[in-house]
Amino acid sequence: MQILLNLLAGVALLVWGTHIVRTDILRLYGGDLRRVLRQSVANRFAAFGAGLAVTALLQSSTATALIVASFVGQGLIATAPALSVMLGADVGTSLMVLLFSFDLSWLSPFLIFAGVVLFLHRENSKIGRFGRILVGLGLIIMALQWIVLTTKPITQAAGVKVIFASLTGDLLLDMLVGAVFAVLSYSSLAVVLLTAALAASKVIGVHVALALVLGANLGSGVMAMLNTLHSTPEARRVTLGNFLFKLIGCIAFAPFLDHVETLLAAIDPSENRLVVHFHLVFNVAIAVAFVFFTEQIARVATRLMPAKPDVDDPGKPRYLDPSALATPALAIGNAAREAMRIGDVIEQMLTGMLTVLRTNDRALAQRLRKIDDIVDDLYTAIKLYLTQISHEALEEKEGRRWADIVSFTINMEQVGDIIERIINDLEEKKIDKGRSFSTAGMEEICDL
Numbered sequence: 055m056q057i058l059l060n061l062l063a064g065v066a067l068l069v070w071g072t073h074i075v076r077t078d079i080l081r082l083y084g085g086d087l088r089r090v091l092r093q094s095v096a097n098r099f100a101a102f103g104a105g106l107a108v109t110a111l112l113q114s115s116t117a118t119a120l121i122v123a124s125f126v127g128q129g130l131i132a133t134a135p136a137l138s139v140m141l142g143a144d145v146g147t148s149l150m151v152l153l154f155s156f157d158l159s160w161l162s163p164f165l166i167f168a169g170v171v172l173f174l175h176r177e178n179s180k181i182g183r184f185g186r187i188l189v190g191l192g193l194i195i196m197a198l199q200w201i202v203l204t205t206k207p208i209t210q211a212a213g214v215k216v217i218f219a220s221l222t223g224d225l226l227l228d229m230l231v232g233a234v235f236a237v238l239s240y241s242s243l244a245v246v247l248l249t250a251a252l253a254a255s256k257v258i259g260v261h262v263a264l265a266l267v268l269g270a271n272l273g274s275g276v277m278a279m280l281n282t283l284h285s286t287p288e289a290r291r292v293t294l295g296n297f298l299f300k301l302i303g304c305i306a307f308a309p310f311l312d313h314v315e316t317l318l319a320a321i322d323p324s325e326n327r328l329v330v331h332f333h334l335v336f337n338v339a340i341a342v343a344f345v346f347f348t349e350q351i352a353r354v355a356t357r358l359m360p361a362k363p364d365v366d367d368p369g370k371p372r373y374l375d376p377s378a379l380a381t382p383a384l385a386i387g388n389a390a391r392e393a394m395r396i397g398d399v400i401e402q403m404l405t406g407m408l409t410v411l412r413t414n415d416r417a418l419a420q421r422l423r424k425i426d427d428i429v430d431d432l433y434t435a436i437k438l439y440l441t442q443i444s445h446e447a448l449e450e451k452e453g454r455r456w457a458d459i460v461s462f463t464i465n466m467e468q469v470g471d472i473i474e475r476i477i478n479d480l481e482e483k484k485i486d487k488g489r490s491f492s493t494a495g496m497e498e499i500c501d502l
Contacts, residue, residue, distance in 0.1 A: 060200070060204045061201065061204045063200070064197050064198075064200035064201040064204055065197070065201065065239065065244065065248055067193055067196065067197035067200065068193075068194060068197035068198065068201065068241075068244045068247065068248070069239045069240065069241050069244050070193065071190045071191070071192075071193030071194035071196075071197055072114065072190070072194060072241050072243060072244060073190075073240070073241075074186055074187070074189065074190030074193065075112075075187055075190035075191060075194070076112050076114045076117050078183050078184075078186045078187045078190065079111050079112055079187060080112065080117065080381050080382075080383075081183055081382070081383075081448075081449065082180060082183045082184060082187070082449075088121060088125075088381075088383070088384060090104050090107070090108060091104050091105070091108060091118075091121060091122060091125065091139060092125060092130060092131065096135075098134075098135065098138040098345060098346075098348065099138075099345075101135045101136075101138035101139045101142065102138050102139070102141055102142035102145075102341065102345060103142060104139060104142065105118060105122075105138070105139035105140060105141065105142025105143040105145075105146065106142035106143065106145050106146040106149070107142075107146065108121075108139075108143070108146070109142070109143040109144075109146030109147055109150075110146040110147075110149055110150055114147070114241065114243070115140070115143040115144050115146065115147045115242070115274060115278070116240070116274060116277050116278045116281065117381075118139065118140070118143040118146075119140060119143065119278040119281075119282075119292060119293055119296060120278070120281055120282065120378070120381065121378075121381055121384060122136045122139050122140065122292055123136070123278075123282050123285060123289040123290070123292040123293055124285070124289060124375045124378040124381070124384055124388070126288050126289050126291065126292050127285050127286040127288050127289030127375050129288070132352070133288070133291050133292060133295065133352040133355060133356065134348040134349045134351075134352040135348070136292045136295075137292065137295045137296065137299075137344075137348040137351055137352060138345060138348050140292065140295070140296040140299070141299065141340065141341040141344060141345055141348075142341070144271075144274075144296075144299075144300075144337040144340065144341070145334075145337050145338055145341050147242065147243055147274075147337070148333050148334040148336075148337045148338070149334070150243060151243055151246050151247060151250075151330055151333055151334070152330050152331075152333075152334055154194060154195070154198060154243075154247055155247065155250060155326060155327065155330040158195045159195060159196075159198075159199045161192075161195055162192045162193075162195040162196045162199065163192070164192075165188045165189070165191050165192030165195070166188070166189055166192035166193070166196070168185070168188050169185040169186065169187070169188030169189035169190075169191075169192060170185065170189060171185070172184060172185025172188065173185035173186055173189065180449075198247055198251065201247075201248060201251045225265050225308060225311070228262050228265035228266055228269065229265050229266070229268050229269035229272065229304065229308075230269060231266060231269060232245060232249070232265065232266035232267065232268065232269020232270040232272070232273060233269040233270065233272045233273030233276060234269075234273065235266075235269075235270065235273065236269070236270040236271075236272075236273025236274050236276075236277060237273045237276055237277045237280070240277065242270040242271060242273060242274035242277075245266070245270040245273070246267055246270050246329070246330070246333050249263045249266045249267055249270070249329055250263070250325070250326045250329040250330050251326070253325040253326065253328070253329050254324070254325045254326035256325070260315055260319075260325055260328060260329070261311060261312070261315060263325070263328075263329045264311050264314070264315060264329065264332050265308075265311065267329060267332055267333050267336070268304045268307060268308065268336070271300050271303070271304065271333075271336060271337070272297075272300050272301065272304055274300070275293070275296055275297035275299075275300040275301070276297065278293040278296060278297070279293045279294060279297055281293070284376045285375055285376065286362075286375070287359045287360065287361050287362060288361065289375065290359050291352065291355040291356060291359045292355075294355045294358060294359055295348075295351045295352060295354075295355040298351055298354065298355065299340050299344055299351070300340070302340075302344075303336060303337075303339065303340040303343075307336060307339075314332065314335070315328070315332075318331050318332055318335070368399070368428050369427065369428040369431035369432060370431075371392050371432065371435045371436070371439075372391075372392065372395065373388045373389075373391040373392045373395075374388055374389065374392055374435055374436070374439045375388055379439075379442050379443060382443050382444060382448050382452060383448075383449075383452055385439070385442075385443050386440075386443065386448075386452055386455055386456055386459065388439075389436050389439055389440055389456075389459050390455070390459055392432060392435070392436050392439075393436055393459050393462050393463050393466070395432060396429055396432050396433065396436075396463060396466045396467075397462075397466060399425060399428055399429050399432070399470075400429065400466050400469050400470060400473070402425065403422055403425055403426065403429075403470060403473045404473065406418055406421070406422045406425075407422060407473055407476060407477060407480075410422065410477060410480055410485075411480060411491075414484065414485045414488075414490065416481065416485050419477050419480065419481050419485065422473070422474070422477050423474055423477060423478070425470075426470045426471065426473065426474040429466065429467055429470035430467065430470070432463075433463050433464075433466065433467040436459070436463050437460070437463065440456060440459065440460060443456065
């Protein structure tokens, strides 16, 4: 039991390390990464390269998927180039797995020590966040070493052997286990590295390991879909299309695992390298097969995930994508766009109020009072959305912008209430009593 707990602790440390690296890179370079992704979509190969580079930094194709899906949901980029980005993202994850499969244990103490020094020296600065990234990388390497050391005595532990004996080579069962583990750990990278370590220690066979890798890839696709479950249909098409890539790839590779294993063993027979190389070959093969067919997959995803009927509800937020909350800078941008909608509604109310003032239009006055409800609804939605953004994840500049948006929406909501009160007074004191301003008086009011 102690051995199993040590193994689980190593896996937890690995997942935590990848989480630290991912979140702090997004905090430190989130704006630059989003700009790279947005500017790369004109060309499918540029989009592929951007996805690869961004994911290599984030160490999470799921994080890249959430950023790209949010862009698609806001209409900033189309589905097809977004799918090219995702193909590159999956290859980027595979390259990071390959990098971490080397023995970098000598680097871990230096990274952790340097990272802690930088973080404690400048805790709330960019240097401090860079220190956290170094600590995360050090934890990943330490966790991998921990897992390797823990798995060595597993072959002699009867209780643990019984657990892993359930992975007997049933392809579908093993793929399901890999997929579930990837979803639960929120990291296919961690699952593949763990699988490679278990295979190297001969706790599981190579054939089982390859099936687990297929499942981990499938699980990462499911994980991204779950994270965009409450997003717009347009955003969910990206993660659906990426899942289709992985599903088709798994179906294509599954019958030929024995042949693939033989071919890869001829390159490097060690179990650890074989598993890692298979993960890379799988994602590169998918990228090569589909990079010219992203338009077709986008159309399939659109059919499977059609847009909702366009119900014109002006009080419903358009840009407050829940999946963007994982990237605070992106979420703040969404809130800013929604806040500008409040400004547009207020402008509409001001223009309408002037018309009521001139014409005593009772019907328009009643419509304007209802428009104030739209302002209230949008204000409430933006306020709730902003409260879900972690302040710890914000840079100083982003924190000021957060406060500016809150202040702006509060002011706009108050302006809407003032306009509503003015309209009520106009209806009560002017329209009901049939009063009108003189021409000179009306011109003076209009000038104001």
